[in-house]
Amino acid sequence: MDADPPGLDTFLLAQEPFYTPVGNEVALFEAAFQEKVPLMLKGPTGCGKTRFVEHMAWRLGRPLITIACHEDMTAADLVGRYLLDAEGTVWRDGPLTQAVRFGAICYLDEIVEARQDTTVVIHPLTDERRVLPLDKRNEALIAHPDFFLVISYNPGYQSAVKDLKESTKQRFAALDFTYAEAAREADIVAREAGVAREVAEKLVRIAAASRNLGHRVLEEGASTRTLIRAGKLIARGIGAAEACDMAIVAPLTDDADTRGALRSVVAACL
């Protein structure tokens, strides 16, 4: 009745994902991995949380299963379900079950997007039990020793409707992420986008100015990711002002005044 255990080799990372450590997070992650303390990565969007997890999976040589959480996700989407075929019913492991069974790093990206009743299925995995109950199969799946759970969580989105249950939060150790400081961020942008260092520095200055508007007129300032996007456009020969408008200003806001202000920021920094 079981499907063949799928090889998790496809989830192994072949190349080292580029990541520049900001602090001691690599050692902290490794320690948490050895102790199997579930991890929560907190930080604004586009600051490198996902890249960090990829980098660590590569470093530890474990497969990485990433699940982008969304509102319509059900527990069955995580755990697995019976499917019908001509022969009868077939159980198909969900991604979480796969990771638990074969010892992968499971990364639940933007976990607050999922409904709270969905996320409670991870509770038994995050305490000493380390089991995943599969009630439909009448099975309590003991986690593989290498199974490791990581979630990401953007505190900027916090609202009454979208927040983690306290009982969920407290099962995790947390690593705080933020944007790299200016010089390092410029290095990252220059390398990832393939632009000259001076261009990267200007982009970083634009981002720093936009982050001054964060939490007041903007939800968040420009992320490192948007800077890299802008840099890539510039590297393709698009004018710097246009590239910034397309990759940074326009996505950030629809408010005419704020756009005007950001365009002036771009003009001032270039």
Added chain:
Amino acid sequence: MRALAASEGEAGPDDAGAALERLLRGRPALHAGFLAARAHVGRHLGAAGLAGWAEDVGALYHANAGPAVIEALWDVERRLLPGAGAATLAELWQAARALCRHAGSRTTLALLAPLGARLVYGDDGRELATRLAALAGLAGRAPDALAPLAGVLARVMEALPPEAMAQWFADGLARHPADRRRRAAWFRLEDKLALRRLDDLAGGLRFAPHEERLKQLAQALFGAEPEVRVLAEPGFVRPRLAGGLLLLPARFPDLPAGDAAGFFEAVVTHAACHRAFTRECFAVGRMKPVQLALVALFEDARVERLAARRYPGLGRLWRRFHTVEASPAQTVGALFARLARALADPAFHDGDGWIAKARGLFERGFAEDAERQGFVTEIARIVGHDLGQLRIPFDAKAYRVAPAYRDDGLGLFDWDETDPANDDVLELMIEAARLRQEEVDAAPPDPSPPEPAAGARLRAAPPREEGTVAGLYPEWDHRLRTELADHVTVRLYPPAAAGSTALAARLDAAGAVAARLDALMRRARLDRPSRLRRQLEGEEIDLEAAQEAMLARRLGELPDPRIHALKRRQGRDVSLLLLLDVSQSTADPVGRSGESVLSTAALAVGLLGAALDGVGDPFAALAFASNGREDVRVTTVKRFAERWDAALPRLAGLAPAYSTRLGAAIRHGAAELAPQPTHRRVLVVVTDGEPSDVDVEDGAYLAEDARRAVAVARGQGLDVFGVALGPAADRACADIFGRRNSFPVARVEELPARLAALYFQLTVR
């Protein structure tokens, strides 16, 4: 060629000019002028041009223009001719003829004087022709307007380019199509609105449209938001720093036109540079005014350079406004402007030795330690002394900082540390003291609304003459088809104290109505649709559930039959703001009961409020009346964040008075309602008549303004409805809110039973 044309002009017997020339022989004075003018025109335009010209002159002469007008035009021509073409001249003569025909020659002459005074020798005459044509057009439509205009024409022309001047004429006619007396006041610039329009048209240099953007810009670049006040005062023509405030003149007389966005950006970023980099005020000590001005100039350059290190684009922005060119001029104004440019623009070259020395000193000081403010004072002393040696006088009163975006520098000094023996700076000190005072005066009224607990305190306070200013709102002038910015002042008045027992008793008496309303309210469902899974019936199959049901059947279990999904509107997500008209007319009695319109409306609001309180919809109520555009009176009956019980005494205490300026009330209500975080935001206006106010005579004006206010509020995503009490209000409301969105209540005594039902009806549609 020239000689030939001239001889033709004098000799040609069949020339059009010949007949006129014969005619003019009888008037020797005019004749001599004619001959001279003809010779002059002939020299420039040739024979062909001359024929047309003579025809035009003749036409004006026959139109009884009088010799003075004709001579004035000849005089204008003499100055124009090297630059102007025949066509332009023809336009001039024709416009002058139209002017004479409609307004008479004396007025024409009075208008020509200021026009001629602006002419430069060799001008191409286009501007003059356009202005004259605009005047002729005005003369055709309202000849009576020209005599009042003649006295102020110079001022109007000073302020407005030709096209804007024509627009200003058109505005005056649109505003006062029939009333000659008021029209004369407009064109004499005695009408306040005329002056405002003059300012508005003078280049659109209002700060308000740029304010939000620039505040955000300063916040983004320097991490601090400037507080800006606009002051309209004669003689105040440069931005000024006053403590944490940035004071801006309402008008910049010598402004580069056409780039208001860039200009204000330069103003705000320059001021922000001072906040970021001028760490402490400069001590005045024994410095002379000229040295103070130089300190300010060098400090401006220093902070701008520091900012431009990080934001090179700002440097480019500021340089756009350094338009002064190299010249040998040796006045203080010219030297300082060039020095400012030399310090801002490395590519600028000026031969002056003083500027070169000052530039060198500054470069050295800046290279040594740019963060050290003190070097600025040191070099200001040196070059200020040099200026004295050159015997170049400095007039502190007449000096204006250049370029115009820079602050006037007074805010950079600590005037307490002035040497008592230093008389020269006394005047500047007074000026600086004045700005401190302004800073105090201009301090904003406490913007935070009083806390809920302050209700009792407000009632305890003695009634004040003027309410606190809650906001300035624009008003739509349908004749001008434009929004008059900051035209109306909305003031908050504290609610009057009154016992609520009577109202409470009436509310109790209406218990049956209340119960029915409650039932209605609870049935109203208005939220966004959400998907309900595992339903017995529905519009679509819930795949997950269907899968499980099939599985259960295969496994021989009893399947769960709930395999449908459906979309439902669930829960309520709507907020309401009620605007209650409490103008004098609501004191009228209603029906047989003898209750006034207002007390009936208060009962209705009471019932609605109680129903909403039960349902939990956020709800606020404002009462409004008006006493002219400076005093639109708003009383808060209930705030959103307040319990319903607290509002009852205030509702009972409402008293009818004054008029109905509906548009301003709607704008204020919309501003209060807009931030509510609900899916639907509903604004309901309860009014008993058409909009009116003491300072408005044009019946359509306020209705059109209210219509505009409704449209703008709808543009913000608000739902705006009108409840019209009585037949007169019905007609007005249908115009203002639209037929579908206005609800007539012909018999006002029915309002309590109907208001909440109406709300229910309109929030489920």
